[in-house]
Amino acid sequence: MVSQEHYIPEGEKAILKPMHPTSVEGVDDMIRLGDLSEAGLLRNLLVRHKQSIIYTYIGSVLVAMNPYQMLPIYTADQVHLYHERKLGELPPHIFAIADSCYFNMRRNKRNQCCIISGESGAGKTESTKLILQFLAAVSGQHSWIEQQIIHANPVLEAFGNAKTIRNDNSSRFGKYVEVYFNKEGIIEGAHMEQYLLEKSRVCHQAPHERNYHIFYCMLSGMQSDHKKTLSLGDASQFKYLTEGDCLTCDGRDDADEFGRIRAALKILTFSDRDCWEIFKLLAAILHMGNIDFQSTTMNNMDSCDVLSSNHFSVTAKLLEVGDAALDKSLTHRSFMTNREIVTKPLSSEQATSTRDTFAKAMYGRLFVWMFTKVNSAIHKPQTDEPSYTRKSIGLLDIFGFENFPQNSFEQLCINYANEHLQQFFVRHIFKLEQDEYSKEGISWKRIAFSDNQKTLDLLAIKPLNILALIDEESTFPKGTDATMLNKMNTEHSGNKLYMSFKGNHGMSFGVKHFAGTVYYDCEGFLEKNRDALSMDILGVIQKSSNKLLKLIFEKEMNTNSFRQSLDSLMKALALCQPFFIRCFKPNDKKMPMVFDRNLCMQQLRYSGMLDTIKIRKLGYPIRHTFKDFLQRYRVLLKSVDSICRAMIKDKEDWKIGKNKIFLRDHHDSFLELEREQELYKKALIIQRVMIAHKDRSNFVKKRRAALVLQKNWRGHRDRRLKQGFARLQAKVRSRQLHTEYMRRRAAAITLQTQTRGYLARKDLKRKKDAVILLQTQTRGLLARKTLKRMKTDVKKEAQERIALELQQRLEELLKKNEEAAKSQKKDEEDTVENIFGFLPSAVGGQEGPAPEGFEVRKEREKEKEKEKERERERERENDEFSFSKFASLHFQGSSTHSYIQQRLRQPLLHHEDEGDTLACLTVWWIILRFMGDLPEPKQERVSAIADPIQMNLGQRQARRLSSLPEEQPKPKMQAVQEEEDVLFGERATYDRPMTPLEKLHIIVGYAIVRHDIRDEIYCQILKQLTDNKNHKSTNRGWTLLSICLGIFPPTDRLTKYLQSFIRYGPSEYSSYCAERLQRTLANGERSEPPCWVELQVGKNKKPISVAVGLMDGRSISVTLDSASSSAEVCSAIIQKIKLQDTYGFSLYAAMYEKIWSLGSGSQHVLDAVSMCEQEEKRQGKEEQHAPWRLYFRKEIFTPWHDCSSDQVSTDLIYKQIIHGLKSGDYQSDKEDDYVQLAAKHYYVQHGSESSMETTNKIVRECMSMTLIENKSVAKLVQMVHSAHTQGPYINSTKPAFEVKAEIVQYAQEKWPVYFSRLYEAEIISGPSVPQDQFVVVVNWKGVFFQDVTEAAFMQLSYPEVSGIEMSYRRGDVLYIIKDGEYSSEEGWIKARNERTNQTGAISLDAIRILPMLTRPTEETLVNMILLFHTNLWRKSADYCKNYPVKHVRTPIDLTNQIFGPATARVELRDEIYCQIMKQMTNNNHGLSMERGWQLLWLCCGLFPPSQLLLRHAQRFLESRTREPLASTCLQRMQAIIEGRKLPPHQVEVDAIQNNSTQIFHKVHFPNDTSEIFEVTSTMRIKDLCRNIAKDLRLSSSDGYSLFVKTSTKVVSMDSKEYFFDNLRQLTDVVKKGKKVKEATPTIVPYLVLFMRKLWFNVIPGKDITADLAFHFPQELPKYLRGYHNVAKEDMISLAGLLFRIQVETDKSQFVMIPRMLKDLVPADQQRIMTPDDWKKHIINAYNKQAGITVDEAKLQFLKTISQWPTFGCVFFEVKQTSEKSYPSVITLSISKQGVSIINPKTKEVLVMHLFSKITSWSSGNTYFHLTIGNLVQGNTLLCETSVGYRISDLLSSYKDMYLNEIPRVIDLSGKS
Secondary structure (H helix, E strand, O other): OOOOOOOOOHHHHHHOOOOOHHHHHOOOEHHHOOOOOHHHHHHHHHHHHHOOOOEEEEOOEEEEEOOOOOOOOOOHHHHHHHOOOOOOOOOOOHHHHHHHHHHHHHHHOOOEEEEEEEOOOOOHHHHHHHHHHHHHHHHOOOEHHHHHHHHHHHHHHHHHEEOOOOOOOEEOOEEEEEEEEOOOOOEEEEEEEEEOOOHHHHOOOOOOOOOEHHHHHHHHHOOHHHHHHOOOOOHHHOHHHHOOOOOOOOOOOHHHHHHHHHHHHHHOOOOHHHHHHHHHHHHHHHHHHOOOEEEEEEOOEEEEEEOOOHHHHHHHHHHOOOHHHHHHHHHEEEEEOOOOEEEEEOOHHHHHHHHHHHHHHHHHHHHHHHHHHHHHHHOOOOOOOOOOOOEEEEEEEOOOOOOOOOEOHHHHHHHHHHHHHHHHHHHHHHHHHHHHHHHHOOOOOOOOOOOOHHHHHHHHHOOOOHHHHHHHHHHOOOOOHHHHHHHHHHHHOOOOOEEOOEOOEOOEEEEEEOOEEEEEEOOOHHHHHHOOOOHHHHHHHHHOOOHHHHHHOOOOOOOOHHHHHHHHHHHHHHOOEEEEEEEEOOOOOOOOOOOOHHHHHHHHHHOOHHHHHHHHHHOOOEEEEHHHHHHHHOOOOOOHHHHHHHHOOOHHHEEEOOOEEEEOOOHHHHHHHHHHHHHHHHHHHHHHHHHHHHHHHHHHHHHHHHHHHHHHHHHHHHHHHHHHHHHHHHHHHHHHHHHHHHHHHHHHHHHHHHHHHHHHHHHHHHHHHHHHHHHHHHHHHHHHHHHHHHHHHHHHHHHHHHHHHOOOOOHHHHHHHHHHHHHHHHHHOOHHHHHOOOOOOOOOOOOOOOOOOHHHHHHHHHHHHHHHHHHHHHHHHHOOOOHHHHHHHHOOOOOOOOOOOOOOOOOOOOOOOHHHHHHHHHHHHHHHHHHOOOOOOOOOOOOOOOOHHHHHHHHHHHHHOOOOOOOOOOOOOOOOOOOOOOOOOOOHHHOOOOOHHHHHHHHHHHHHHOHHHHHHHHHHHHHHHOOOOOHHHHHHHHHHHHHHHOOOOOOHHHHHHHHHHHHOOOHHHHHHHHHHHHHHHHHOOOOOOOOHHHHHOOOOOOOEEEEEEEOOOOEEEEEEOOOOEHHHHHHHHHHHHOOOOOOOEEEEEEEOOEEEEEEOOOOEHHHHHHHHHHHHHHOOOOHHHOOEEEEEEEOOOOOOOOHHHOHHHHHHHHHHHHHHHHHOOOOOOOHHHHHHHHHHHHHHHHOOOOOHHHHHHHHHHHOOHHHHHHOOHHHHHHHHHHHHHHOOOOOOOOOHHHHHHHHHHHHHHHOHHHOOEEEEEEOOOOOOOOOOEEEEEEEOOEEEEEOOOOOEEEEEOHHHHHOOOOOOOOOOOEEEEOOOOOOHHHOEEEEEEOOOOOEEEEEHHHOOOOOOOOOOOHHHHHHHHHHHHHHHHHHHHHHHOOOOOOOOOOHHHHHHHHHHHHHHOHHHHHHHHHHHHHHOOOOOOHHHHHHHHHHHHHHHOOOOOOHHHHHHHHHHHHOOOOOHHHHHHHHHHHHOOOOOOOOOOHHHHHHHHOOOOOOEEEEEOOOOOEEEEEOOOOOEHHHHHHHHHHHOOOOOOOOEEEEEEOOOOEEEOOOOOEHHHHHHHHHHHHHHHOOOOOOOOOOOOOEEEEEEOOOOOOOOOOOHHHHHHHHHHHHHHHHHOOOOOOOHHHHHHHHHHHHHHHHOOOHHHHHHHHHHHHHOOOHHHHHHOOHHHHHHHHHHHHHHOOOOOHHHHHHHHHHHHOOOOOOOOEEEEEEEOOOOOOOOEEEEEEOOOEEEEEOOOOOOEEEEEEHHHEEEEEEOOOEEEEEEOOOOOOEEEEEEOOOHHHHHHHHHHHHHHHHHHHHHHHHHHHHO
16 A cells, blocks of 8 residues: 555644544454544554454454455464354454354354355455354364365355456355254254356356356366366367456466365265266356357348357267257247247357357256255254254355446346345344334434435335336336336336436446445346246257256246345344344455555445444443343342442443343443353352361261260270289280190100101001012913913914814815904904994005015105104194194193093083083093994993983974974083983983994084084094094094084184194195185084085095986086085076076975975075984984985066066976976966966977877876866866967967966966065064964065964055155154055054154054144143153053063163153153152052162162152152162262263163162273273263273373274263263164164173273383283284384384293294294385294394393383384374375374374375364264364365274364363463
8 A cells, every 4th residue: 555645734734633542553343443433444444454453343243354365363273262252352353253153042042143245355255164164163073064064165166156357256146054053052954045146157257257166177177088078178268268368366276176176076975976967067068158150041031050060069969969959959949829839040149149048047057956965965854852943053145246337137136135135234233223222211312324225115125116127028028128228217217216327328227226326237137037948948958868957957947036035035034143244345456455445435334334333332232131131140139220230330331121121232241251250159159168068077977986986995995904914814824724735745746756657667568568479479470471372382383283284174164264253353343343434444465475675665664654744743733723732721630632542521621511511521422432432332221311412403303394494592402410330421322332423413413502512522523633543543533523624613712723733634634624614614504413425425525416406307416515505506506507587596405295495595405404314314214315305496586577588597487387286386266277377388388289188298297186186187188178279379479488488477476475485473563463473475576474374464565665664753743644545544644754854654553643733832742742651651560560561572672661751851750750659659569669669770870850859759768768779769869960861771771680789891901801890870981981090000091081892893982971871872873773673682792992092191111000901902003004114123123022022931932933923023014024034133132132021021112112203193094085195095193293194105204283283174974074274275185984983083082182181280280
């Protein structure tokens, strides 16, 4: 600003006076200006503008000056500074206005609005965004909906803002944003309205102006391949973008903006498909602008043709219309006459206008559709109860007043809207306020002000106003702009506010607005007002294939929508408490620090600021009713008058009216501060009195205790003196007796010594004689044996001589003797040897002399084999998971891992269940017999006790061999007590010879029934295979192991050890067993023991080959193993027969007359085979002869089944139907159905041939024997033959396949029940049914319910089923819809939920109907809810068991129904107390009383009764002193202050049901330990954390938190919440996700963890307990995952420490280092050296660290990593899409300093953001959003991640720590 000198004439110097001090320095609130004039106002704004202070108050009105530069006043610190501060307490700021809106909304329970007005370029849009950012920040939830609301702005700005000569980001539309808050003041949704988009800018721009931003952003930021697809290039190539000759905007990067727009669209739930369709329409608009026309003549009429260009074809392609149709719609126009449609050609100018109209309409409709789409994303249903109406804050950001050299219809509408806003301002500031003074009788001198009401009358209010004349003329077909102007001139020529001309131009008129006179050019007024498309354009749109184009043109646009929406806006604003922000421009050049006095003075004048200051200074804008004023400020004094006199010194600053008290603007804040101070003083008084009362009570107790102590001490002292002498006498006597005792004791010891010596010598002599005798007998025995052997040798030599002489004669006898010997040897073998003939046997040698050197080679081979075996044994022993290590860790007592042939006295593993222990001993006995290590019993011991395994298998067999399998719990086996002489496990039923299959069934049967002994069985088998030298026993053991591996898997504890054992096993079994184990782990365990087939294939270890029958007679051979499922078999068959339509085909098993489905899922095929074999055995036959069969059949149809899609499928189903007819499976009520089907089958098989012989054959193929017996064959043959010859096919050439399809379709339509899936079910709740247990039949027609007689009693179609899914909750208001879809007689009606706006069916049992025509009032609803919930006594009675109930409900379900409504609604709490106490009064039922006290105990821990009921409830409890729970209930009632939010947790209910008033919960720690802690119902999480820290002796609980771990996530608990409330909130989410049936008890698995969450003040060594239990186990996984940037030397040193931690001082584990690298070295650094090099370096580091303990090693590890900057960080790997300079995948690191962004590959920290620089963040289901910097131009980071909730929670915790904990620590240190 250039300074100028002004000379004052001598005559005027006398009127000069000194400037007021307030004008010299400037003031925050211009009400305090001493020089109240236009010059004083201007001077104040100038002074503050020079100081870069852009905000100034006028009372509660904010004046905002656009600085045209970035100021550091919009940071997160400023947000926290202005939050919860009174207006005027801090310097003026837009945040103060926003906080006042928020505070008044919550305090007054009234909607607020903020009117932001000013000229274009004054900063209205930025002010709106700042208020939205502030509201999102103070809401404090960092929710995704907040970010969606904020990110709606960049999208709408891109499509609705453009660069103009006055503003680089001018809003060319108006919007009203309404932000909704719940009763806690948390944002839960928003709604936006748009007003009057400037569509003409799409086609035409003024010089130095641009089109809308989105076009330039799209062309600059879109990927090249996408641009190529849309045929887009540079912006200079399109006419619609170059008319203003301005393609760029200073300070704006269009490419970066495009990335932000795409990110915002993604946040607003626009899919990639939506974005692409939007860009297609935008590209079509650009190409359309380049379409040119050439003038021609047709039938003496002007016409035109479209010039051939690529742009025209691209436009047609993008709009997905034909070129000819688009050409005709642009060059011709059709008119509707009385009788026909007339089409005429258009001139080139008219065609150009039509093209532009189409483009503008397309863009305008697209803009409206995007608004709708955004609203659908940000508008959320109300979450509070229906009785509460959520409040809102409205922000109006609308176009400013415009006056250009040439103004058109758009400027008239914009200025009309500004006139409305100015009138709204005038009305609230001047009119209503002064009227209020007059109404209340306040003496007041009215202030004159500028009123623009007459201008509004001229424009739109009075009859024949300007806008009405424009609308009227627009309806006339022959109306023109000239005729319209003439009418306006004629009507308003006498109005002073209307000017009929400007200069010599004849097509203009002028209007005197509040901001100045504006002249409007009438050209194009009518066309723009009509805003109509031609019939041809609309026809092209209807024919288009572009879905989005058709969608945006579906809704008809109202031409008067702008005026109507503006009127509705004014009505909405009138219902709100308004705040005003007046935005000013300091200059027109958009330059910082430049102040144009004339421009600012002009804005001050027309905005009425001087008058505003006057009325704010002299008036009383703050007014309260007497009742409200006293209710709020009674703490100050007792009356209104006394309060004002005492608090407000100047009497003129307050006035008392008839009904209200009036105050100056600043006194509201003053009184609030005084009120807070007085409340603080009163709180101190209350605390002082309570502390004094407490201290005095303690003093009285201590004094009373001291008196009692003194009295007792005196009595004790006197008694002690009297007893002294007696004690002295006793002492003397005791010493004498002691001396005598010691003398006698010495004599006794001497006697004992001599006696023991004599006895020892005697015993030695006896043993010596015995040894001599034993030696004598032994030597005699050896001598006799030697003599006998010598005699035998002599005798043998004599026999050999005789044998040689008689060799020929005795040859035959020798052969017989040899056969007898062999037979005798076989008899001596165990019975098992006969049965195990399939096992490989040792190869015997041949007779005759061995070759020379054979023995030497054989010895060498044996040595090599032994060496290999020793090497394998060494590897096995060095293996980390060797079986010997498992045995040493887990085996009981002295049990080893090696082979034995003895009975066990106890199992190898520990079992808590005694039945499991006895079962293990039984299994060990059977395993020894199976392997041949124990002989088989010679005969069966008779016992009357049945085999429980066989009994169990029989029950399962009987259950499974039915067409409808029912799931029953498997019975648990119990061991049977035998005689004392029988060892444990040797059951009488097993003490008999058994086949190997029987033994297998016993071993595996125990494993199936008792899951806890499976590891025991595997350990027993492995033990018998270890060091077993018996080859036959080993083979049998490996066979047993392989069979078991195919039936059931081991637990995780044994799996790795078992895999290691198998890996080192024999080569012929190793791979086979490993494969069977993997298959079982993949497909799951079996439910039946192995079958005979599985035992047979154990010899060759090959898959089982079975034949599966098809319905066409073919058999498909498939291979099975023990783990094969029906899904695998079906898949193999489908591939072999090349079946395409696979849905509904399943595998079936059959035996005799029974057939049942195995489905096509996870059912094990060999389980069905085993069931068949067991059934065969029960009938007294052998298992291998069981006649089981497998079939592949169609089980169920789909509603959309198409026979023509797959001929193979149709043929199989057709053959199945024919087979079913023959077997009688498919039956029909009509005989004609059988005849017609047989005739069709005749045609399929034999075509048009017709003979009785063939017909006879067909009848026998199709008809069941029952039907043939009922009807004679001849009659059936005659009927089928007639149907065939008279049918429609015999004379046709219809293919046989189509006839097959007709048969299949007939079966689908007529016999749906035969193609169904059946399920047993039991009703829990719902309508009454004949039986509680029934069968649910599901097929393509719907869901059927059948009783046991297969009669259907209810049927539901799929539309009916889906219609019952409407969700509602208690307290919802439902509107009944009577459209006849549901019948109330059946218990169902149709309704619409007011809260969710969903429509569906609901049960009449769940609602209470109110016969009202309109919506009931809130009071009526509350009363009805109370009335409705009076049936809670029924739930209480259910719990107390006062009367029988039909359906049993779990206690947690009942407590949910009893206490759920009361925790949500305070009105019901007293009702609950009263109903429970009522049921416990005069109740003589013992069980009922017990349950009643349990309910009352739970109730007292949930919420207290009201003050009205509290006294009576206490008296009720105090009067029942004999009840053990009465005192506890009273204590709980007194302890609960604030009620809980949710019903009791399962743990609370379980505790009181077990008659325990103490509740314990297990808490787990990071070091894999856990402890039990007591938790009360009223304990908050922060208190529990303190208790845990105190119990663990941690130095402090700060930084620690509780976490809940479920199957899907780990969530931090809120420290401010009640423990059980928060636990239910976190676990109920998982419970809902499982879709559990109503009233079905389900325990959601979870763990409660206690860990360090915030890493501040963590110094290793300061708190050893925390270091070992928390810091080390939490930091180690981060280190091993490779998050830290570590030097090689540090890695080696740390690896040595970690190795010491794992093995301590065991150096024998050095060989295991290569296998342990994953536990020693970060994952991404293991390959920088070879395993051997790592081993060498780690050993060196280990040796250097010798002498330290494991705990010292852990501490040294922490001390090392604590030096790194990433120590204590929490890392998150996310995918980012917002910053091009970052890699796509980054690592977010959160520490006590802030958030770091790390390159995961290089570990380089790309940037580090302090918490003070982080403005906001939020998280969604798959996204996380972070804003850094100020609220105006902050950097945004958008990440894709599923753990955004964890990042958000951690950031909130660190922020809270800095805001709350750090100031508290500083305050405490300051006090100290």
